[in-house]
Amino acid sequence: MAVTIKDVARAAGLSIATVSKYINGGHVLDGNRVAIEQAIDGLGYRVNVVARGLKTRRTTTVGVLIPSIEQIFSTEIIAAVEKQLAEAGFTTIVCDCQLDADLESRKMEILLEKQVDGIIMMPFSGSAEPVQKAIDQGVPVVLIDRKIKNVSLDTILVDNDLLAHQAVSRLIQSGHRRIGIVLGPEDLYTSCKRFDGYAAACRDAGIPIDPSLIRHSDYQIAGGLAAFGALLDQPDRPTAIFTTNYETTFAAGLIINERGLSIPQDLSWIGFDSLSMAQIFKPRLTIVAQPVRHIGETAAKLILERMSGVGGREYEAREVILPGALIEGFSTGPIRVHADKIRCKAD
Amino acid sequence: MAVTIKDVARAAGLSIATVSKYINGGHVLDGNRVAIEQAIDGLGYRVNVVARGLKTRRTTTVGVLIPSIEQIFSTEIIAAVEKQLAEAGFTTIVCDCQLDADLESRKMEILLEKQVDGIIMMPFSGSAEPVQKAIDQGVPVVLIDRKIKNVSLDTILVDNDLLAHQAVSRLIQSGHRRIGIVLGPEDLYTSCKRFDGYAAACRDAGIPIDPSLIRHSDYQIAGGLAAFGALLDQPDRPTAIFTTNYETTFAAGLIINERGLSIPQDLSWIGFDSLSMAQIFKPRLTIVAQPVRHIGETAAKLILERMSGVGGREYEAREVILPGALIEGFSTGPIRVHADKIRCKAD
DNA sequence: CTGAAAGCGCTTACAG
DNA sequence: CTGAAAGCGCTTACAG
Numbered sequence: 180m181a182v183t184i185k186d187v188a189r190a191a192g193l194s195i196a197t198v199s200k201y202i203n204g205g206h207v208l209d210g211n212r213v214a215i216e217q218a219i220d221g222l223g224y225r226v227n228v229v230a231r232g233l234k235t236r237r238t239t240t241v242g243v244l245i246p247s248i249e250q251i252f253s254t255e256i257i258a259a260v261e262k263q264l265a266e267a268g269f270t271t272i273v274c275d276c277q278l279d280a281d282l283e284s285r286k287m288e289i290l291l292e293k294q295v296d297g298i299i300m301m302p303f304s305g306s307a308e309p310v311q312k313a314i315d316q317g318v319p320v321v322l323i324d325r326k327i328k329n330v331s332l333d334t335i336l337v338d339n340d341l342l343a344h345q346a347v348s349r350l351i352q353s354g355h356r357r358i359g360i361v362l363g364p365e366d367l368y369t370s371c372k373r374f375d376g377y378a379a380a381c382r383d384a385g386i387p388i389d390p391s392l393i394r395h396s397d398y399q400i401a402g403g404l405a406a407f408g409a410l411l412d413q414p415d416r417p418t419a420i421f422t423t424n425y426e427t428t429f430a431a432g433l434i435i436n437e438r439g440l441s442i443p444q445d446l447s448w449i450g451f452d453s454l455s456m457a458q459i460f461k462p463r464l465t466i467v468a469q470p471v472r473h474i475g476e477t478a479a480k481l482i483l484e485r486m487s488g489v490g491g492r493e494y495e496a497r498e499v500i501l502p503g504a505l506i507e508g509f510s511t512g513p514i515r516v517h518a519d520k521i522r523c524k525a526d
Numbered sequence: 527m528a529v530t531i532k533d534v535a536r537a538a539g540l541s542i543a544t545v546s547k548y549i550n551g552g553h554v555l556d557g558n559r560v561a562i563e564q565a566i567d568g569l570g571y572r573v574n575v576v577a578r579g580l581k582t583r584r585t586t587t588v589g590v591l592i593p594s595i596e597q598i599f600s601t602e603i604i605a606a607v608e609k610q611l612a613e614a615g616f617t618t619i620v621c622d623c624q625l626d627a628d629l630e631s632r633k634m635e636i637l638l639e640k641q642v643d644g645i646i647m648m649p650f651s652g653s654a655e656p657v658q659k660a661i662d663q664g665v666p667v668v669l670i671d672r673k674i675k676n677v678s679l680d681t682i683l684v685d686n687d688l689l690a691h692q693a694v695s696r697l698i699q700s701g702h703r704r705i706g707i708v709l710g711p712e713d714l715y716t717s718c719k720r721f722d723g724y725a726a727a728c729r730d731a732g733i734p735i736d737p738s739l740i741r742h743s744d745y746q747i748a749g750g751l752a753a754f755g756a757l758l759d760q761p762d763r764p765t766a767i768f769t770t771n772y773e774t775t776f777a778a779g780l781i782i783n784e785r786g787l788s789i790p791q792d793l794s795w796i797g798f799d800s801l802s803m804a805q806i807f808k809p810r811l812t813i814v815a816q817p818v819r820h821i822g823e824t825a826a827k828l829i830l831e832r833m834s835g836v837g838g839r840e841y842e843a844r845e846v847i848l849p850g851a852l853i854e855g856f857s858t859g860p861i862r863v864h865a866d867k868i869r870c871k872a873d
Numbered sequence: 874c875t876g877a878a879a880g881c882g883c884t885t886a887c888a889g
Numbered sequence: 890c891t892g893a894a895a896g897c898g899c900t901t902a903c904a905g
Binding site for chain 1: 898899
Binding site for chain 2: 181225226227228229230232233238240247248249251254255257258261262270271272273274275277288289291292293294316429432433436455456458459460461462463
């Protein structure tokens with residue numbers, strides 16, 4: 180059986196209270212300290228954090244709930260979160276809901292059941308229900324990437340409209356006026372913001388918004404294929420396209436490869452996220468890069484602060500907006516006239 | 527304060543023992559069952575798994591320890607593991623050691639401290655020390671991807687030599703005889719196996735092994751750049767190259783892009799892992815694909831079996847070798863004569 | 874500084 | 890089937 184604090188106390192000839200005090204950083208007489216240290220080393224004692232957690236009601240564990248663990252955007256954030264939390268002595272439990280709204284709720288319950296001290300969540304469904312459960316139990320929550328309607332919580336966001344504005348302006352500078360955009364679901368926070376930036380850039384340049392250039396998707400590969408394909412196949416097709424998340428950018432890459440399009444000769448293109456994919460693509464892709472590490476670190480620091488209780492149980496929700504960057508590649512260029520190569524499949 | 531089993535017992539007019547029995551699936555009188563259910567619903571009771579864990583010495587949690595959470599190979603496996611374990615009612619705690627041998631040991635301790643019921647580990651350092659700690663505590667361990675010397679443990683492997691053999695044979699079929707290979711560290715299990723497959727394929731075709739065509743790396747991007755670059759820059763350079771993990775494959779892609787090489791005209795190339803990168807590359811890459819989902823599921827099932835105690839504490843270590851696949855793209859072709867374009871940078 | 878005692882919320886033999 | 894009691898390993902006031 181595992182060795183307990185009792186064994187240490189016996190070996191050191193002290194009470195468990197004293198040993199406990201020492202373990203938790205309290206002061207004990209020098210002689211006793213030595214005795215305890217020897218006992219611990221000799222016995223190979225290690226605190227049972229489960230027992231401690233029962234008593235202290237803290238598990239030094241934080242739950243991370245994300246839409247899918249297979250999305251690189253989430254992965255990179257998790258890595259940063261985990262590292263930051265580990266340095267503070269916290270363990271991270273990662274749960275994904277596999278793009279399933281029901282699971283999002285279930286996994287939240289599991290996290291709560293595990294008595295996590297705090298939760299970092301990237302909302303998937305947008306429903307307030309999962310997060311409400313945490314609030315009800317008094318567990319602090321920090322949101323990432325998007326807000327949840329009618330819920331006031333700490334949130335780490337990215338300057339989506341500015342970034343989209345920059346990307347679209349970049350295309351406009353190259354002379355494009357028919358610029359397509361592949362967005363996510365209509366009511367999704369990031370999707371709205373990225374559209375706002377697109378619209379603002381067009382407005383600034385005096386370009387009227389053409390609804391046929393705006394395509395919504397599910398922000399997944401399947402939807403990206405459909406949306407990007409539709410943009411290419413329409414009669415007066417765009418000369419440049421902006422895909423606004425990783426999955427739709429990947430989908431665009433697939434189609435471009437399949438149809439044998441030359442970038443930027445046949446089409447100018449700006450993608451989103453995943454620097455590595457951008458670097459591998461021929462020619463190197465121009466993309467909007469979100470500050471993933473920064474997001475993760477910021478979220479981790481904030482949840483640590485909330486868990487420590489600074490500001491009390493009734494704090495005011497904070498909203499942090501982080502800057503991203505437009506990373507230039509070679510996928511944008513001036514407009515060409517001959518664009519009939521595009522519809523190689525449709526024709 | 528949270529509602530406990532005591533509150534439920536009081537509300538239901540029963541003892542906590544009876545409530546506990548019901549919660550854990552025991553039989554109680556129908557009337558009592560109703561009373562308990564009502565009390566639970568009314569109070570919003572939820573079992574405190576920390577308290578339960580203290581008593582039962584089981585946490586229904588398994589730890590996953592990997593080299594880096596940012597490596598896509600690991601991510602995909604984790605996703606499969608997590609899903610499989612969740613279905614069995616287990617929670618997954620993912621820890622990575624950030625490619626740091628010391629951290630590998632520390633994180634193992636943390637996992638053990640959290641009283642995980644089992645551990646799935648993809649070894650990084652190859653040292654037996656981290657895993658020995660788990661063994662000492664009687665916590666079952668399932669290894670993934672590679673073995674650890676002098677330790678007999680359940681291990682889920684991939685048929686590395688066969689896969690490498692297939693890949694190299696594919697190149698030989700196209701007429702290549704000077705085939706370069708970018709491996710990992712010399713003593714790494716997978717690296718050795720993949721070299722074995724390479725060597726066997728050459729031997730089968732009567733091609734002598736030329737040491738200058740064999741480059742070891744750290745299996746990371748940095749090492750991949752160095753190794754791949756060195757292969758290209760050497761006097762009698764290979765006409766085809768096989769990069770044997772994701773990072774070195776990615777590195778090769780970077781160099782190919784940077785130098786403006788045309789594949790397969792200037793060079794035939796077969797990569798490893800990451801179907802998505804292969805699909806985005808121009809032309810679509812031929813790669814060796816490991817059965818990531820299969821690996822994850824198999825590891826999860828095995829650890830579940832070990833945790834359940836079937837086979838007893840003293841079981842015989844099992845070794846499972848899973849088949850992968852060579853996925854054909856367009857990155858291999860017949861040899862060309864003019865290869866001077868290659869050294870655009872060096873010249 | 875040290876120790877005896879209570880208790881965190883649960884499960885588990887053991888009687889009844 | 891039900892309940893009283895012990896105990897999992899720890900921390901925490903409270904005396905001393």
